[in-house]
Amino acid sequence: MVIRVSKPEFNLRDKLTQLDRPVGAFGSQMLESPNRNEAAHMIGLGRKNLFINGGFNINQRKYSSRTSSSGNGSLYNITGGISEYQFDGWNINNNTTGVFTAQNLSAVPLPPECSQYLELACTTTDTSLGSTQYAQVAQQIEGYTFQQAGFGTRHAKPLTLSFYHRHSSAGTYGGVLRNAGANYNFVFEYTQTAEDVWEKAVIHIHPETQQSWDNTNGVAIRVSFSLCNGSSHISSNIGKWFSGTYYHTSNRQMNFMNNTNNRMRFTAIQLEVGRDATPFEYLPMQTQMALCQRYYWEWGNESNSASGPGRWVGSGNGGTTPLFGILFPHEMRTGPTITPRYSGSFNVYQGGSSSSQTSFSSTTTSPTSARININGPSGHGTSPAWVDMGTGGSQLILTFSAEL
Numbered sequence: 001m002v003i004r005v006s007k008p009e010f011n012l013r014d015k016l017t018q019l020d021r022p023v024g025a026f027g028s029q030m031l032e033s034p035n036r037n038e039a040a041h042m043i044g045l046g047r048k049n050l051f052i053n054g055g056f057n058i059n060q061r062k063y064s065s066r067t068s069s070s071g072n073g074s075l076y077n078i079t080g081g082i083s084e085y086q087f088d089g090w091n092i093n094n095n096t097t098g099v100f101t102a103q104n105l106s107a108v109p110l111p112p113e114c115s116q117y118l119e120l121a122c123t124t125t126d127t128s129l130g131s132t133q134y135a136q137v138a139q140q141i142e143g144y145t146f147q148q149a150g151f152g153t154r155h156a157k158p159l160t161l162s163f164y165h166r167h168s169s170a171g172t173y174g175g176v177l178r179n180a181g182a183n184y185n186f187v188f189e190y191t192q193t194a195e196d197v198w199e200k201a202v203i204h205i206h207p208e209t210q211q212s213w214d215n216t217n218g219v220a221i222r223v224s225f226s227l228c229n230g231s232s233h234i235s236s237n238i239g240k241w242f243s244g245t246y247y248h249t250s251n252r253q254m255n256f257m258n259n260t261n262n263r264m265r266f267t268a269i270q271l272e273v274g275r276d277a278t279p280f281e282y283l284p285m286q287t288q289m290a291l292c293q294r295y296y297w298e299w300g301n302e303s304n305s306a307s308g309p310g311r312w313v314g315s316g317n318g319g320t321t322p323l324f325g326i327l328f329p330h331e332m333r334t335g336p337t338i339t340p341r342y343s344g345s346f347n348v349y350q351g352g353s354s355s356s357q358t359s360f361s362s363t364t365t366s367p368t369s370a371r372i373n374i375n376g377p378s379g380h381g382t383s384p385a386w387v388d389m390g391t392g393g394s395q396l397i398l399t400f401s402a403e404l
Contacts, residue, residue, distance in 0.1 A: 049281040050141050050149075051089065051223075052291045054163075054269040055114040056104045058088040060298055075103040077123075078135075085403055087118065088292040094135045096228065098126030098257040102137075105265075111164045111198045113280040117267035120227065126257040131230040134248055135257065136175075137266070138224035140404040142333060146213065146220035149273050156207035161223070162277035163269040164200050167192040167254075168262055174238075174249035175226050177205060180219040184211050185247045187235050196263075202277045208241050217333050219404045223271060224248060227256040227264065293330045295404065300341075300389040300397035311386040312396070314374075321361045321373040322350055322385035328368055328400065335365035336400040338372065346396040348387055351380030356394070367402075 052058075076086045078100050083093040092102055101123055106116045118137070126133070150156045159177075167173065170192050177186040186208075190201035214220045226249035233248040256262050268280040283291075300309065314324035328336075338360075340346065345356045355377040362373045376385050388395045 047281070047283070048270075048272045048278065050145055050271040050273075051139055051269055052295075053087060053089040053288065054280065055116055055267055056087050056090075056118045057114075057116045057285075058288055058292045059086070059104060060088055060292065060296060060301075061086060075101055077101055085296065088296060089139050090118070091138050091140070091403075092136075093138065096126040096129065096133045096135050096257055097124075098122065098135075099124035100135070100227070100257070109166075109198065111166070111267045112200075113164065114267040117164075117166075117265050120256070120264040122257055122260050122262040125260060126228070127255070129228060129230045129255065129257070131232045133228075133230040134233050135227035136224045136229075136248060137227070138222055139269075140219045140222045141271070142404060143214035143216045143218050143220040147215035149207075149213075151208045151213040151221075152211055154209055156209045157273050158207050158275050159205040159271060160274055160277045161188070161203040161205060161269075161271050162200065162280075164198050164267050165190065165192060166196060166198045166263075166265040168196050168264075169254060169259075170195050171254040172250065172252040173226065173264075174253050175224050176248050177221055177223050178247070179211055179221060180214055182222070183245045184208075184241060184243055185235070185237075186241050187238055187247055187250055189238055189250045189252065200277075204239075204275065206241065225266065226253050228258075229253055290330050293328075294333050294402070296399070296401050297329065298397060298399040299326075300395070301391065309389050312389050314385045314387075316350060316376070316380055316382040316385055317373070318381050320376055320378045322348065322376045324372045324374060324385075324387070326370050326372070326398075328370075332367045332400065333402040333404070335367055336370075336402040338363055338365065338370055339399045339401070341397040341399060342395065343391070343393055345394065346387060347394040348374050348376040348385060350376045350385040351383040353377035353380065370400075 078092055078094045080094055080097050080099070083091065085091050086102055087104060094100065101121045103119055104116050105119050111117055149159060172189055172191055174187060174189045176188070178184060186205055188203045190203065193199060229248045233246055234251040234253060235244065235247045236251050238250055256264055270280055272278065312324060314322045317323045340360060342358070345358050347354045348357055355375060357375055360372050361375050364371045389397070391397065
């Protein structure tokens with residue numbers, strides 16, 4: 001019996017040519033992605049950076065020391081005991097006896113992916129850290145933003161943290177990702193291999209399936225970059241999740257506070273869902289500002305001059321506490337804390353008279369608006385009232401904070 005086997009004809013030359021077509025490592029990963037969701041994450045559809053202001057180019061507090069106890073302009077003096085937001089989204093904490101400054105710079109040598117960066121400079125040393133002392137730069141990420149990671153479920157995804165660093169001393173540095181309760185940690189290390197040279201760090205974070213992670217408007221996760229730490233806050237558990245309270249970094253962390261020549265610089269800080277670091281995400285300035293103003297904004301500093309942005313006009317309420325209203329430029333995380341800032345006092349004008357004030361009589365807020373009553377001059381009933389906004393004498397700045 002004769003068995004005949006037939007195959008369709010094909011062009012051998014064409015097949016060999018196809019073998020030479022370049023795919024590359026990324027193309028191979030795309031081909032191997034198990035589903036369209038994984039492919040979408042690899043491409044980076046939508047906003048991918050879970051941080052805000054990772055390039056340090058938003059600094060709403062820069063115009064006046066009235067809005068920050070640590071400094072004026074873009075230079076902040078971080079003395080012992082300060083834990084404060086300076087550059088939007090970033091909290092800087094100094095729990096040592098040393099002092100350092102923080103500023104955003106745009107100077108050569110510029111980092112590869114950003115035009116601005118954060119520079120920390122030690123100005124007063126602390127060479128003998130107590131066990132509970134530390135200093136760090138950190139950002140807390142809101143649950144609505146972080147929920148895409150799926151942490152605390154069987155659908156949890158890996159994360160990748162990437163950033164550029166240029167520190168003046170070569171050596172090992174570190175930080176931590178931890179939950180809102182500060183009792184579940186992922187400590188990481190990175191190395192400055194050459195002094196004062198921009199280098200890129202990439203940290204791979206395993207998905208976490210067991211803990212509880214906020215997925216609404218509370219703190220979901222905190223990411224900290226350590227400057228120095230006492231023995232109570234360091235760990236040898238590197239690159240894995242573990243239980244424990246207030247761990248900040250590796251036990252090999254350099255002490256930034258041991259020399260006034262020390263400098264630490266960061267930029268292009270990005271935390272994204274996925275197994276690989278992608279290029280730093282650039283967003284239009286108006287988009288970045290909207291993201292930042294969900295947590296903080298201020299009114300009265302716009303021009304950085306005594307003239308300010310003009311008058312805040314309200315109405316008399318029939319008594320002596322005129323009513324002022326304001327709509328926020330963007331919905332905030334929650335109803336904000338509104339703080340009046342002034343030089344000495346600010347004036348409320350009504351019916352040809354004025355009243356010098358230092359506080360509000362009452363404040364009612366929502367995430368989108370506020371109603372504020374301020375004591376005014378007596379005897380003017382329902383007459384219109386106003387306050388001059390600005391940085392000059394008898395003028396007012398308002399700060400709105402819904403920070404995590």
